[in-house]
Amino acid sequence: MKNVILLMLAFLLTTNIQAQKKGDKDDEKKEEEKVFINSGLVSSLKFRNIGPAWASGRIADFAVNQQNNKEYYVAVASGHVWKTENNGTTWSPVFDNYGAYSIADVECDPNNFNVVWVGTGENNHQRALGYGDGIYKSVDGGKSFKNMGLKQSRQIGGIVIDPRNSNIVFVAAEGSAWGPGGERGLYKTTDGGETWKKVLEISENTGVNNVKIDPSNPDIMYATSEQRRRHWFGKIGGGPESAVYKSVDGGETWNKIVKGLPSVDMGGMGIDISPVDPNVVYLIVEAAEGKGGFFRSTNKGESWDNMSDYTSSGQYYNEIYCDPKNVDKVYSVETVSRFTKDGGKTWTTISTDGRHVDDHALWIDTKDAEHYIIGGDGGIYETWDGGATFDFKENLPITQFYRVNVDNALPFYNVYGGTQDNNSMVGPSRNLTRDGVLNDEWLVTLGGDGFWIAADPNDPNIIYTEYQYGNVSRFDKKSGEGISIKPRERKGELTYKWNWNAPMFLSSHKPTRLYIAANKVFRSDDRGNSWQVISDDLTTQTDRNSFLVMGKYWPAEAVAKDISTSQWGTIVALDESKLKEGLLYAGTDDGVISVTENGGQSWAQVKSFPGVPQYTYVSELCADRFDENVVYAAFNGIQSDDFKPYIFKSTDKGKTWTSIAGNLPENGTVHTIVQDFKRKELLFAGTEFGIYFTIDNGKNWVQLKSGLPTIAVYDIAIQERESDLVIATFGRGFYILDNYSPLREISEDLKEKEAQIFPVKDALMFVQTSNKDNQGSTYYKAPNPDFGATITYYLKEAPKTKKEIRKEKEKELFKEGKPIPQPTWRELELEEKEEKPHLIFTIYDSENNVVRQITQSPSKGVNRMNWDMRYAMPTTTNVSGSFSPVEGGGRGGRRGGGGGGILVMPGKYKVDMQLWQNGELKKLAEPVEFTCRKLDNTTLPAADYNENVQFARQVNKLAIAMQGSNRLLGELTSKVENMKQAIYTTPGASQDLMNKARALSVELESLNFKLNGVAAKASGEETPPAQVPLNDRLGDITYAHMGSTSGITGTEKMNYEILKEEFPPVLDTLKRIVETDIPALETELNKIGAPWTPGRLPVWKE
Structure with a gap:
């Protein structure tokens, strides 16, 4: 009964703490919202990553899907966690916005690859080191993570999951490299991370940096402890509390194993169990007085044989990996990584030809040991021939x-x-x-x-x-x-x-x-x-040796004393x-x-x-x-x-x-x-x-x-x-x-304004070019800023739609426990059809001519958009369903700031802002002037760019007429085909009426040939010699200067003159068909009671 009461009290306490934490977060959010100048206000001012990716960065760990090794996670030492599902062709950062960026370990549940554990705080104690805030867990394949505790562990040494029970997880917590205390030691959870129990504790100065589970008997486990401390003035890389431990009861109790190991102070160690023969355990040891080395046990760690004096730096390396096929083969990752094939007696270096040195992580394919992935200070390399050659993953922008x-x-x-x-x-x-x-x-x-x-x-x-x-x-x-x-x-x-x-x-x-x-x-x-x-x-010229480290003064022979630290006093x-x-x-x-x-x-x-x-x-x-x-x-x-x-x-x-x-x-x-x-x-x-x-x-x-x-x-x-x-x-x-100049304009006074356009920086005009195409998905490209004139503006409040207003009222009534009036179906339908409030930005030239209008959805706070510095492109409308002013127009909405015609004239422009709401247009901000400057980077610039602009305006007028004619031609063709069908199905319809409709079809087809010609029968096949379709000529002169600022060519002028001569007869014919032929035919159809056809007004008399 007493235990039950204690459990209940613990549950209530935990629940209360969790509720308090949630409340604290909610309170923090509310407090931030109370402050006018906050992160949300300026969220549209976005950072742009420019990489680079070619240098990559330090890799800490891999977690590979054993059922599909194209899918794996990468723990980046100070760049979060990344995931690939295609063997590194592309990557997704999956841990960007959590409480830590420094990552030590990533492990996937062997029974469910969607369960991912992440240990934060890189597992070393070198000079450039971040720290973490505990253990995270994902149950949805890295889409989201939850912090599971151990927030004061600072650095994590490793994570292992019991293959028999996924709720049993062990975490080796190193603790802070720079001070005592915190959560350090070996922790165990039996409920998937909800609670933790410390099962191995050494001291306030010593944590656990490795934990391994015997694959043949998960009750047998090994752990290594590491005593270390780093300060600006110096470093101690080991001590008497560094040791090797073994458990035979699933991690509940631990015994130190020392037989055959150095009797001096030890530092950083690496340990691994051979999957070929789990009786064989390997250990690499850094130790004082040069007594470190490589050790092998053939009796599950009960005793050790010193195979060689080979070791590496415990503060940065000393990680070993057993080969999945050969019990005597072990890899050691370090400055120049190496492997042994005789259990550690002799070592061979892994090629660094075309590959960065300083390795930290290794994954070996259990089905093909010649295939492995190695990661280090220079990123990720993959080999399929046992390290003879490597493929570099040059698309990870994680440089430090x-x-x-x-x-x-x-x-x-x-x-x-x-x-x-x-x-x-x-x-x-x-x-x-x-x-x-x-x-x-x-x-x-x-x-x-x-x-x-x-x-x-x-x-x-x-x-x-x-x-x-x-x-x-x-x-x-x-x-x-x-x-x-x-x-x-x-x-x-x-x-x-x-x-x-x-x-x-x-x-x-x-x-x-x-x-x-x-x-x-x-x-x-x-x-x-x-x-x-x-x-x-x-400097103070203070002796670095005059300071206590971990409560004592250390002799010169201490493990790695002051190694890889700067001289102090600089x-x-x-x-x-x-x-x-x-x-x-x-x-x-x-x-x-x-x-x-x-x-x-x-x-x-x-x-x-x-x-x-x-x-x-x-x-x-x-x-x-x-x-x-x-x-x-x-x-x-x-x-x-x-x-x-x-x-x-x-x-x-x-x-x-x-x-x-x-x-x-x-x-x-x-x-x-x-x-x-x-x-x-x-x-x-x-x-x-x-x-x-x-x-x-x-x-x-x-x-x-x-x-x-x-x-x-x-x-x-x-x-x-x-x-x-x-x-x-x-x-x-x-x-x-x-x-970032809008930050200069922000003040508490801004909140009193309804809206404001911030000063617009002069914009550089040029024609954007292309890089090398078709280089595959691995080809890394860091994005340029959005092209054009960037307009930054502030809006105090975003106007609400009728639906939004209704839902807010309903929310309040629901909170108050009051009845909620139910809208009618008609009211709901009208809400959906309501034309949403929107902002209209109008661009004017120096003579107050409207150059462009850009439509944006209203959003509270500071916002940004871009005008591409081009005139509006001639086009036809194609609304499907209800009209929406802010959908379907690229970045700038229906009348958007992108996808325009030719570049505007260099010079001064201004922009103003209006709000459309409920049928009314309201001015929100005074115009702001800015300059569009042309980049002088062309070999054959136009002698007078104004000639380009005037020519484009002429072409635009013509294009609107020709594009409209082409669309109308299609509609008329469809209309006449429907008329023919109606005539054919009407009893008593005369053949003369059908002949009139057929004659109209022939005439329309002739116009279509004039405008569009004949399509080739197959891709790339040339059409027989014929007159050039008018729309081909129009396309030439419409798009010729979309990618050029050079002068108008003689060919363009020739095409325009031909169109001026040949298009009017087409337009006249269409006019006659629309105004005379179609109405006459529709009148005849009404007389004979033919079925309705598109565009014809029905007639009815009782």
Whole structure:
């Protein structure tokens, strides 16, 4: 009875907590809606991903459908989860908008591939590491996921599912790499993740990084624990609590197994069970004093044999995979992956010819072991010949960028960036095609891990590009040459201390001036040919070994001590004032901000900041663009297990600081901050989980979500000419928010307005071209922005239809428990036939002539649409059913902004906005002027483009008449055929009447031949010599200049003159048939009582 009561209390408590959580989320949503300036208001300002995909990015895990290995999931280390159903020909991101972007593990239920488990928080402890928020589960094949708990686990080591019972799942929780506590250890659920029980606990510093189930007996399990810690100042990669464990009772109890294993401290380990003989278990061990190695057990882990001293780095690798066919063959994925065929005695490297190094994941086909998929820092590779050759999946845009920069190239600027282990590169922000930017359009400027990069503002062929530890080169884009220009120690000077991510930038005061920093600041005035040291060591110069790690001081022999960490005490943030030459700011990895006002002759330092723990990493410094006394700073406490957003402002050149973190989320570590160049209060902050903006200098922050997944934003660049916001994400490549200028216009005052059109940026006119076609579905193309003039507008409220009004009233009555009046069938029918409210945007030229009208469905908030800068295309209407003003016209609705005729005249235009509702047209916003500029990129431009426009107008008039005639001809032909049928079925109808109808059919067919000619009998077959159909000539002159801005050709003029001569007789004949012949024939039909025919008014007399 006592147990029952406890269960009931637990159930009630759980239910109450779940209800409270739901209530909390609802309250958060309502609170956001109360704030006028929120994410929803600006949701139409969408980020555009430009890739690239050619470099791909770090892969953490695979989950392959064993029944259909064309279908599998990919866990991307810091780029979510992706799914393919066609062996990587195409991919779908299935985890974009959940609480984490860093993924460790993906596992599918062996009994139901639609059940997918995802462990968040990448399973390693290297320097560039994200963190997760627990375990997620999908029951619909990745269409949706639910967080199942363990939110404080931070990093997940692995997931295994009991093959006998899908509700039994084990999760190896590593815990935070940067601090103690949280949810770490081995967890088990027996109810599909609803509740969890910790079945293996080591300590607050040690979690579990591997768990495996014996395929022959699922009650037998193995787990490895890993004691590790990383901070900015150093790293410990192992300890006495790292061990191997075994369970024989389905994970309920565990025993440490040590026989034959190193007796010293161990670090990261990998373990696997041979599916050929489950008695054989393999283990790879990192250990202190060089005593790590590769071990084999032939008695289910009871004892181990050291097969060789081969091991790899436990902080980044040490993952092993047993071959499904050969008990002695094992794969180890690492910098250069390898395999053994003799149980670990000897090892052979896997070819890296045409393949990136640094592997992390492997799937081997159980039916064909020569076929496997391997994933690493450079993406996914597939082999069908055991690793001799590889196919690269070059269509995953998951590159990890540290930094981003832009240039001022015309007509489109370029984007520059440095990546995690995938080079530094430059590529176009967009191009002239309809398709978008291709992988081949990107250029590598430097190899390795890339960081800061910039192009000379006066000569874009000169690019300064950097790989890790300040190794900066000057790259010649024209020749492809590069030369190292890294500052070197002066005679007698101690070695400089460089950070992995050493800051560098070009001065805005002198284009040949370059700054870079180690523990000192350097300046070059001659493009890096020579350097001046302009500071002493600006760090605290604190010994990294003076800090406790996991509560103790560690000896030099500790496992992987400080391996793969930067020297501590380095400058990591650097900026200069654009307003005052010589005013520089430097920030360090040990929490110091230094300032000089005289170009480095003297420096002042600040080491304490309100609410910021001592020694916190300075992630960004940003000198104000409007006031030389103002500077902004951001701090990153992640590697101290501190996830708070630290962002500050100083108004006295760094002497004192005030937090402007405002309402940024508590786990929103700030990586970068930039200021708008026109509105000083407009700031942008890149955080661990997205990008935010503020229009009030940090009092209130709003997330920009649209088009952007949950992702870390490491850097932000503003392209000033275009007012584009370009961001470097750590795992999903580059994103661009095209023309963010409407954010400058947003204020609380906007909510008092009914509507507003924001300033329209000048639009560039050109003819869009095509890329290479027919390249298959793997061919990656990053989309260009929508072509044309972008019109951004605000609408306070979207007008409602009668149906919407009725349903809102019914909803209120239902809530109040009152009777709901039922509409009649007729009222419901009229609701469906109601012409919906719509917005009409009218484009005028400089002489107030209407050029185009664009119709849009009303939507509350800030919205965007595009006008393609073309005149309306002559066409005929074809309404099926009820008229709808906003359906069927492409982006611009019925009178849409796309699909027009030739490009308009370059020059000034304006646009206004009206609302049509209930038969009335209401003006909503004053006209806004903008300019359409023609791109000068043609070899044979028109001498006078106005001649093209006037010719097009003449052609349009003719086209409307000819297209209408063609449609009318078809209707008349159908009408006469119906008349013939009616005559034939009417008793007593004369043969003379039938002959009149037949004669009319012959005449109509003759007109059709004149207009359309004779269709070829088969595709591509030529028709016999005949007169050119009039519509062929019309097509030539109608579409000739849709893809060209060159002058009108003589052939076009000839065609037009022929049409002027030959079309009028056709029109005259049609007129006679419509006005005389058809009415006469219809009168005769009425006289003889013939059945009704289309278009004829029935007659009736009693």
